Amino acid sequence: xEFSSKLLEKAVNEMSQLPxxxxxxxxxxxxxxxxxxxxxxxxxxxxxxxxxxxxxxCKSCHNISDTQLCEICANPHRTSDIICVVEDVRDVMAIxxxxxxxxxxxxxxxxxxxxxxxxxxxxxxxxxxxxVKQGEIKELIFALSSTMEGDTTNFYIFKQIQxxxxxxxxxxxxxxxxxELEYTDEVTLGRSxxxxxxxxxxxxx
Amino acid sequence: xEFSSKLLEKAVNEMSQLPxxxxxxxxxxxxxxxxxxxxxxxxxxxxxxxxxxxxxxCKSCHNISDTQLCEICANPHRTSDIICVVEDVRDVMAIxxxxxxxxxxxxxxxxxxxxxxxxxxxxxxxxxxxxVKQGEIKELIFALSSTMEGDTTNFYIFKQIQxxxxxxxxxxxxxxxxxELEYTDEVTLGRSxxxxxxxxxxxxx
Numbered sequence: 001x002e003f004s005s006k007l008l009e010k011a012v013n014e015m016s017q018l019p020x021x022x023x024x025x026x027x028x029x030x031x032x033x034x035x036x037x038x039x040x041x042x043x044x045x046x047x048x049x050x051x052x053x054x055x056x057x058c059k060s061c062h063n064i065s066d067t068q069l070c071e072i073c074a075n076p077h078r079t080s081d082i083i084c085v086v087e088d089v090r091d092v093m094a095i096x097x098x099x100x101x102x103x104x105x106x107x108x109x110x111x112x113x114x115x116x117x118x119x120x121x122x123x124x125x126x127x128x129x130x131x132v133k134q135g136e137i138k139e140l141i142f143a144l145s146s147t148m149e150g151d152t153t154n155f156y157i158f159k160q161i162q163x164x165x166x167x168x169x170x171x172x173x174x175x176x177x178x179x180e181l182e183y184t185d186e187v188t189l190g191r192s193x194x195x196x197x198x199x200x201x202x203x204x205x
Numbered sequence: 206x207e208f209s210s211k212l213l214e215k216a217v218n219e220m221s222q223l224p225x226x227x228x229x230x231x232x233x234x235x236x237x238x239x240x241x242x243x244x245x246x247x248x249x250x251x252x253x254x255x256x257x258x259x260x261x262x263c264k265s266c267h268n269i270s271d272t273q274l275c276e277i278c279a280n281p282h283r284t285s286d287i288i289c290v291v292e293d294v295r296d297v298m299a300i301x302x303x304x305x306x307x308x309x310x311x312x313x314x315x316x317x318x319x320x321x322x323x324x325x326x327x328x329x330x331x332x333x334x335x336x337v338k339q340g341e342i343k344e345l346i347f348a349l350s351s352t353m354e355g356d357t358t359n360f361y362i363f364k365q366i367q368x369x370x371x372x373x374x375x376x377x378x379x380x381x382x383x384x385e386l387e388y389t390d391e392v393t394l395g396r397s398x399x400x401x402x403x404x405x406x407x408x409x410x
Contacts, residue, residue: 002302004270004275004276004294005270005271007256008256010252010255011252014248014252015249015252015253018237018238019233019234020230020234021234025225028225029224029226030256031294031295032224033223033253033257034257034269038257040219041253041254042254043219044219044222044223044250045249045251047216048219048235048238048246048249048250049246049247049250050215051213051238051239052243052247053243054212055210055213055239064210064213066212071209090233090236092209093206093209096207
């Protein structure tokens with residue numbers, strides 16, 4: 001792609017570093033900014049700079065936060081002895097949106113994946129194990145992706161805290177609400193039969 | 206969507222102002238930037254700021270440029286009496302990539318579209334008509350989209366310069382190279398038969 005301006009080229013190149021944004025999309029976005037008032041570009045640029053420079057990670061759960069301790073960890077109305085282990089900040093937001101969990105979170109920052117060069121030491125596992133070993137946690141809920149990497153990470157953490165007096169659970173895997181049985185994959189369907197629940201308890205939710 | 210950080214929320218909101226980027230995609234992009242070194246965000250932000258503040262539009266053809274006169278207009282090896290009229294900067298890049306045109310361009314900055322509130326006065330039409338009336342242009346090639354708005358714009362400009370001693374042409378419309386006849390839409394196929402060309406001249410390209 002030949003650009004008539006070095007400034008344009010630089011902006012497009014930087015924009016196309018973002019995941020899922022190719023050169024053509026980057027050009028479309030940048031030309032859109034050029035057509036908009038000057039302010040919009042300046043606000044976007046400063047929002048990104050401020051975020052990158054000033055954002056903090058909660059020292060307890062590693063969630064993104066503006067303060068040392070995030071709003072969830074600092075909330076006295078939440079049950080502090082149940083911890084939900086998630087991969088990513090987005091998972092915290094997704095679970096929070098369901099309003100079904102009132103405990104605290106622990107954000108690992110990824111999952112163990114040797115193929116991508118991510119080992120246990122690249123994740124926030126030590127701080128979780130320390131938290132559990134202090135003995136104030138009653139239950140640990142594993143809410144990681146239902147993939148091989150997710151299962152590996154679950155198992156790795158489980159091994160570390162096996163000897164502690166703590167209940168561990170994992171979120172239910174089964175067919176999605178609203179899904180037809182016919183189109184559900186075999187593994188999910190098989191697991192959903194093995195892990196069936198009493199009919200009475202399904203009436204509650 | 207509930208955010209755990211105001212800084213994150215601001216960045217996501219600004220990012221999602223871009224066309225085709227929703228809140229979820231914006232969050233993915235912003236979290237990606239957070240995982241990358243600080244530098245990448247700073248370079249993206251400053252590239253956008255520099256571009257918006259310093260970019261110029263060529264005073265002759267209105268193409269994006271770093272200088273008063275763009276590289277194409279300033280190039281003495283280009284035929285300056287043939288002008289290709291295009292909507293957008295991207296069209297200049299697309300035609301330049303084909304290496305089939307050695308004249309100059311004129312970027313209108315859009316097309317007449319009453320539905321979107323774009324009238325002739327919002328486009329760079331006056332400067333084009335002035336250029337033609339100075340009498341130094343031999344041919345005007347209309348290379349606008351083959352849509353109703355494109356055709357309207359072509360016709361509007363044509364009406365303004367009708368009395369000038371100038372050749373006007375429009376780029377050929379027909380079936381795309383490599384396309385099967387069977388899947389070509391009726392209008393295109395009909396036009397391609399009406400505007401058929403001598404077989405000998407098709408051998409040249």
